Ligand SMILES: O=c1ccn([C@@H]2O[C@H](COP(=O)(O)OP(=O)(O)O[C@H]3O[C@@H](CO)[C@H](O)[C@H]3O)[C@@H](O)[C@H]2O)c(=O)[nH]1
């Protein structure tokens with residue numbers, strides 16, 4: 001019998017991980033979307049990363065416990081190391097991961113709302129992410145009945161008992177109803193396509209397999225994998241955008257594979273309300289669409305040495321390989337390799353106890 005997540009009746013009244021989880025929101029807009037999330041988010045601390053013009057005032061609805069950082073704050077706190085935090089791109093959200101002091105992070109975009117499951121029930125996405133993070137993953141052997149730790153499921157016949165303890169879960173990757181996370185070419189070809197398919201499944205992404213991580217509806221164990229969640233150099237002054245979460249996901253997955261940690265994708269869904277402009281997106285993405293044909297084989301071939309026993313050591317080792325193997329694609333990757341090291345230095349400066 002796989003260890004079961006507690007059934008709803010045994011969940012304590014106190015919201016799960018109330019004092020151990022921060023919600024990180026990157027924003028250039030107002031935060032009215034929080035009204036819809038209030039029943040689920042109000043007990044938690046928010047970290048709002050205000051992008052763009054720092055002189056603009058972002059109104060946070062009453063009753064939320066939050067800290068808000070704009071570009072002036074980032075520059076003040078990080079000094080020269082602020083150069084590793086993107087400007088005018090949702091990649092800025094990773095500053096929130098760095099300043100948090102909590103064990104878990106949930107990050108969500110400000111145009112994502114509460115979705116409904118097929119029965120019409122509102123989905124508490126945060127609660128599902130927490131369950132995903134608090135139950136093991138199965139990266140070493142695929143369970144055909146999906147997540148064996150869910151109520152009403154288990155390991156199927158032929159699943160090795162030696163593997164049923166599973167691995168610690170580092171990442172919970174949620175999905176989106178309505179506007180799917182498509183790249184610009186796909187958006188242009190299918191402007192009216194909406195995702196109406198609710199798949200009631202949570203899968204572990206097998207060891208050795210990469211995936212396109214979307215930052216829209218994402219949770220992770222910050223103590224297990226936080227330093228790998230750098231969203232790269234994107235946006236203003238950079239030759240690429242909208243590959244922030246992809247870069248973080250590829251780095252995170254190879255490090256999770258190396259450290260024996262699990263990554264899950266599937267439930268929960270959020271309702272993604274608006275499509276960003278496909279032409280603007282194409283301009284941001286075009287280098288990424290081209291470069292990724294070389295980036296993926298690079299990440300598929302990454303081998304981290306045995307003495308890379310912490311996320312920080314893995315990440316610095318990875319930055320060296322980025323410079324050695326990707327620098328020839330474009331000088332951008334040398335800049336990115338430097339920024340990866342700056343990110344770790346900044347992380348350790350703000351989180352001295354987490355020195356790895
Ligand atoms: O310059 C900016 C632009 C936006 N933001 C904030 O980031 C999120 C996402 O913005 P938006 O919903 O407009 O963009 P999407 O195309 O839907 O974003 C998805 O694609 C990826 C792009 O990197 C990203 O992982 C997904 O989120 C909102 O909260 C904006 O307010 C920003 O901070 N700076």
Ligand SMILES: [Mn+2]
Pocket residue numbers: 109111272274275276
């Ligand atoms: Mn969006």
